Every structure is written in C-alpha cells, then in structure tokens.
Amino acid sequence: MLNLEQRIKIAGVKVSPFQYIDGRRVLSKATFLNFSPIDGSILCEMSAADQSDVDAAVQAAYRAFPEWAALGSTGRGEYLRRLADIIEANAEKIAQVETADNGSLLAANLHFMVKRSAHNIRFFADWAEKLQGEGWDSNGIRYKVHYDPSGVTALITPWNAPFMLTTWKVGPALAAGNPIVIKPPEWAPLTCSLLADFAEEAGIPPGVINIVQGIGEVAGAELVNHPLVNRISFTGSTDTAKIIGSAAAKRIVPVSMELGGKSPFIIFADADMDAAVSHALAQFNNAGQVCLAGTRLLVEESIEKEFLEKFSQRAKQLKLGDPRQKEIRVGPLISQEHFDRVSGFVERAKREGAKPLFGGGPSKEQGGLFFEPTLFIDVPKDAEILKKEVFGPVLTFQTFKDEEEAIRMGNDTDYGLAATVFTGEETRGERVGQKLRAGTVWVNTYYARDLKAPFGGSKQSGIGREGGTHSFDFFCDVKTLSHKMGSFYH
Known part of the structure; x- marks a missing residue:
C-alpha cells in the first residue's frame, strides 16, 4: 500500500506529490509527470485530481467556512502571521524547489520572491483588521460598511512565479474569511505542495486550505464549474480566461482575472x-x-x-x-x-x-x-x-x-x-x-508594486483589481448597514 506520508526529494527538499484535501494528503486515481526545464529530467510523478477530488476539496472548504469566518480578522490574522513566519524560515527550501520546478533564477527566488511571499501574507492579514468599521452619518441615517466573507474561493495560479503569485491570492482570500481551493500550475506544482505543509505547521484548521493538482482541462474545469464555489481568482492566459469566464457567467460567480500583456x-x-x-x-x-x-x-x-x-x-x-x-x-x-x-x-x-x-x-x-x-x-x-x-x-x-x-x-x-x-x-x-x-x-522605473495599490489589467489583460482594499472588494461581500439615528429605545 502506498504511504501518503511519502515525500520525494527535490533539490534536497522533501515534497509531497499528493493532493491536500481537508487537512490530509490524498491519493488520486491518475498521475502526471513533472519535468525540470533546466535539463528535462523527470522530477516526480504527481497525483492528478479528478472530479471526485475537486468535489472533496470544495466540500471540505464549504464545511470549514463557518468556523473560519467566525474567527474574525484578528483571529485569522494570528494564523496568517504564523504562516508568514514559517515561509520566511523555509526560504532556502522554497527557492531551491521553485528553481528546480520552473527554471527561474535561484537568486531572484531567494532574495525577492520568497520574501515577497511572506510579505503578501502579513500585509493582507494586517489590512483586513483595518477594514471593518468605516461609517458616517448623513441626513439622520448612520451608515456602516461591512466586509463579509464570501465563501469558498477558487484560486488558479500560473507557472512563472507559482509560490509568490499564489500567496498574492491566498493572503487576501484567507484574511477575508474565505476557505480556499488552490489549483496550482501543472508545469510547476511543487512549491504549492510545500505551502500545504506550512499551513499545517501554522495550525490552520483542516479544510481552510485545499490543493488540487492536475491538468487544467480536468481539475481546473471541475473547480470553476463547482456549484459551491463563490469566487474565482485566476492568473494566466487570456484564452483560458475566456473559458473560465463563460463557466462563471452561468452561475453569476464574481471573477478576478490578471491576464496577458503586450506592454x-x-x-x-x-x-x-x-x-x-x-x-x-x-x-x-x-x-x-x-x-x-x-x-x-x-x-x-x-x-x-x-x-x-x-x-x-x-x-x-x-x-x-x-x-x-x-x-x-x-x-x-x-x-x-x-x-x-x-x-x-x-x-x-x-x-x-x-x-x-x-x-x-x-x-x-x-x-x-x-x-x-x-x-x-x-x-x-x-x-x-x-x-x-x-x-x-x-x-x-x-x-x-x-x-x-x-x-x-x-x-x-x-x-x-x-x-x-x-x-x-x-x-x-x-x-x-x-x-x-x-x-x-x-x-522612470519598472516592476515597482506596492500592495496598497490596485493591480490588474485593461482590455484583454483582465477583469477587476486586487491589492489593498481592492482585494477585499473582490474577496468579500461588501455590505452597507443603514439605520435611522435615534430610533433605538433600549
């Protein structure tokens, strides 16, 4: 019998090739080969999610939603800051695995990408705590804005900077109170598997983070079409975005898409x-x-x-x-x-x-x-x-x-x-x-990105903006509570 605790060594780092669903590793019926672009060698055989795996992941997230949402931004922030600390402590491992998996520069991963990943998590944990409570009075009415968790969120991430760009989505989605299902890129899935281990070490409750590895046409398609998914955040090609957009439109599911460019x-x-x-x-x-x-x-x-x-x-x-x-x-x-x-x-x-x-x-x-x-x-x-x-x-x-x-x-x-x-x-x-x-x-500069600033594309380069409050405008149900001043007697 296959041991689900088994790890494969990538650049000296032990990584699980299995799905991560409801706080445990899961074996799928199918697999796919993962190659290193550096020399074309086979890194490992990865577990490939099918319809039943995706359904199990979404159902786990759905069950975890009430408890995670009820923690509030402060309670969730404690988990997220621990996760950021663990990411920083494992910077060398993450960088080595990412380079082996997608061929990006090791120095860039170690000195920029991983540091930015930890910052992504911390920043949105802090920002979520600042959001609640905006209010004002007008014409005898008191208005107050609430950012309510929206529910199960699908995060589909790209292969060019998989770990950092995944945390860019994970940070605000979790801080908002949403349990997530991540579909990592099939060409570079390994650091997302590490993220599951880090989440477990941080004590994040089962079902809050789920990872379904596999081919976009199978795992990705099942995820964006699942009836319990309430948000879809996608980074990738414009052609794929059109397919996802069509699926989301059938259920009026909000989507955020950061797509290609010809800048x-x-x-x-x-x-x-x-x-x-x-x-x-x-x-x-x-x-x-x-x-x-x-x-x-x-x-x-x-x-x-x-x-x-x-x-x-x-x-x-x-x-x-x-x-x-x-x-x-x-x-x-x-x-x-x-x-x-x-x-x-x-x-x-x-x-x-x-x-x-x-x-x-x-x-x-x-x-x-x-x-x-x-x-x-x-x-x-x-x-x-x-x-x-x-x-x-x-x-x-x-x-x-x-x-x-x-x-x-x-x-x-x-x-x-x-x-x-x-x-x-x-x-x-x-x-x-x-x-x-x-x-x-x-x-007079290039690639300067402050997480407070809105980020996204115009025309064929995307839909929506993320960053700062803009991320929570997407990952939350934004609600206005209005009541007549002086109308309460007790």
Missing part, C-alpha cells in the same frame, strides 16, 4: 539613457516569462542609434545557463510545448520581414529549452509579433517622432496590463501616463 516600454530623448537601458534589459527577466514585461520598445527617433548600440552591447553580455548559478541572468523556458510556441512566433516574425538585431533562435551553446534573448528591428506595422503575447525573451523595437505618436503606438494593442515611460520631464511622465491605457504605468 509598451517608451523612451523619450530626454530620458536618462543608462537608466532606460538597464530597465529595458530587465524585460528579459525570467527568460521573458513575465506578464508585465514591456516587450515593445518604443524609442524616440533622435536617440535610435545611441539606444540600440548601448542596449545591444549589454544584452549580449547576459549569460544563459543553469539558473542555480549566480552569474546566470537568463534561464530556460518552462516546457517543450512553450519553447515550441516561442520558436514559432520568432520564425513567423522573420518570414514577415522582421530582422533580429541579436538572438533570434534557440541557444546553440546551451541546447535544451534555452532561447537566446532576441530583439527584432524593422518590424512591419501589422506583424503578429507586435500584436500577440510571446511570453519569452523576445522584444521588438520601433521608433516614434513625438509624444502624440508614442501614445498612439503605446495604445495600439488589444492588451492593457502595464506600460513603462522613461523621460526627463516630470509633467510629460504624468501626461503620457494618464493617456496610456494600462492597469499600471511606471515612470
């Missing part, structure tokens, strides 16, 4: 060139597998030559290789399927007439799933590479004549997740930022 990175002639180049290079972070990346470089005509020379010189110094090594800046793509997708975009761009100034194909030196950082110039205006999200280390370069054209080109996309502007003129930064259609606009 502009606009550089004016008066910008600090060195700063602009440095931040533009950051668009190759995580092998370009970042939804917020400014993949369309838009540069003022007068500085075209200077920018291309400096950017190319520094980009060619980026080292590809094993993401566990400190000097490496670009790791592998997540899977063979995704590698083929990125390669297809690049080859079609070449056929359409775009020219790679550098890169332009798989890394001959590294082989495997490593793709060279690529910059296309002379890109035809209607080329696919300008329109669709590649999600790889592939950027395009275009020039603009003036501010008006920069704004027009920046907005010439079906997406609207983010935008970046570099300029030496403060009023221009504000002016251009206001006219760009994007959920987040950075001026």
